[in-house]
Amino acid sequence: MNDYYAKRVNEQNEDLKSIRVRDDLKINLTNKAFISLKSLAYKAGFESAEELLSSFIGDLTGWGYTNGSDERDYADRWYERAFGSSDYYTNFRYYLFNNGLSLEDMADMLDDEDYFEDVYQSYIDENEGKTNQSKDDCLALVKKILEKGEEL
Template sequence: MTEREQQEQEIATIRDREVKLRLSDADVLRLSEKAGIAGLTIGELLTSFIGDLVYGTYANGSDERMYANQWFDRCWFGMFPDKTFLRYLLEGDELSGILFNEQDIEQGKEWLAEMEAFPDKDSDAQEEIAGLKADIAFWQKNIDDTFACFAEWCGDPHRTLDEEMKKVREWKNSYNSMIGK
């Protein structure tokens, strides 16, 4: 896919998004004035800044992208980000794999419960149950191995796998909400 085709695909998904901001009345006034001076709404100003920050569909230019990223990197959250499982998964491009494994485990357990609720002594059914149990164990091992690598990377995970996965799911749910899923 060419860069132009990629941009056209992204443009096709542009729509209003709702993000809640916690701002003082004074900050709202300052932000409104800053946007107004440029002839923009607050939403247009933030959209423009976000485009530069993430090298988005519409970005203002290379200098603007550089300064937006310098701002991010110099803020406390950019300089000293927590070593979370979510960060590890995102930076390692492993988030979708872990979420697919988790979904496969849940679905596999449901199928397994159905199969075991109505036991069939047929050897094919027993092989299918054994295969499903092996698949569930394999998917769980993938998650456990990834968490073990995360634990090695961060030195001392402060939370358990379940606690970290809860944070991952919360982030994913927030993202899905933003894109309308």
């Protein structure tokens, strides 16, 4: 086994120790969608719809329990087909999350216009050649996240 795969296996094993119910993950479903989801879960041999979703999430993210490389590939294809515009369009929320900006950082952005300008310019620079959100939209997003009061 080469070094990359050995490292990945160790990372996977460590990550599996962190499995827990996520309090901040909630899903809205219609009654029929929920009944259909449960039906699919039971048909596949799962005890609950949550187990089916966890299985798919493992394939989609490549973390947790996965169903194999083919299933990961198909999940990736589904994501790219449904949301592939992310290659051309950027989301400021993703930028904030990916760069570890906290609620405190975002509050500072509202208090210090220069700080917001620096963060926004970094977002633009990092995503050169893509369609980026406007400064006004990004500022409105920061306000919305702060109003909600939950870390990304």
